[in-house]
Amino acid sequence: MTETMHDRMVARTRQLLKETLLLMMEETGFSDVTVRDLTLKANVNRGTFYLHYRDKYDLIEQMEDELLVGLQKNMNSLNYQEMLECSKLNIPYSPLVEVFQYLKANGRILKSLLGTKGDPAFSHKLKLSLNNGIFEVLNDRIHDPSIPNAYVSAFATSALLGIIEYWLNNEMRQTPEEIALIYLKIKFYHLQ
Incomplete structure (x- = not known):
């Protein structure tokens, strides 16, 4: 049961980061997006970001x-x-x-x-x-x-x-x- 809840949390975090990146791309463009700005806008810790993606x-x-x-x-x-x-x-x-x-x-x-x-x-x-x-x-x-x-x-x-x-x-x-x-x-x- 805990693993299922963990999987859902991971999926939600990944989806949030994707949605936030998409929003920022629409606003400023991909080249201007930084991991710092992305995590701030998504309200996600940078360490959490790096658990899912290299950059x-x-x-x-x-x-x-x-x-x-x-x-x-x-x-x-x-x-x-x-x-x-x-x-x-x-x-x-x-x-x-x-x-x-x-x-x-x-x-x-x-x-x-x-x-x-x-x-x-x-x-x-x-x-x-x-x-x-x-x-x-x-x-x-x-x-x-x-x-x-x-x-x-x-x-x-x-x-x-x-x-x-x-x-x-x-x-x-x-x-x-x-x-x-x-x-x-x-x-x-x-x-x-």
């Missing part, structure tokens, strides 16, 4: 890794052929809707990490995560030996990231279903 870079890296692991889990269920079929029928593809639901649920942190006050390296990490999703399959669909697979993946990844960033920066006005359908229409426009 602010470790904290943000763990936040990013958690986010990307969750995204990858959602991306793993995507199927190129099923996406194409849904596009032809003009209906949202459920696994892609789930990806956008996950992105929406994590929209605040994504927007902060990708923004000018966030982590400049995160965009590259996100592209790698997206590329390891459905875009490896896309390479098999293009039968032009003059186009190296790496360029196909780079194009597809950048296109999806562009849609995600635009959606996030415009207050995610479209529902996950709507944005998934928009993405499908753009992705398979040449086949319609």
Whole structure:
């Protein structure tokens, strides 16, 4: 019983530190955050911070890794052929809707990490995560030996990231279903 209570306290402290870092990133930017300021704002002892993280870079890296692991889990269920079929029928593809639901649920942190006050390296990490999703399959669909697979993946990844960033920066006005359908229409426009 004590271990369970301890685990909950650890989880609460870690969540508090993450939320406080996110707030400070929105206010001043990650580069201006110090562990001292972070712990003061979170009302957490610096020693407690160091029980959980080496420094602010470790904290943000763990936040990013958690986010990307969750995204990858959602991306793993995507199927190129099923996406194409849904596009032809003009209906949202459920696994892609789930990806956008996950992105929406994590929209605040994504927007902060990708923004000018966030982590400049995160965009590259996100592209790698997206590329390891459905875009490896896309390479098999293009039968032009003059186009190296790496360029196909780079194009597809950048296109999806562009849609995600635009959606996030415009207050995610479209529902996950709507944005998934928009993405499908753009992705398979040449086949319609």
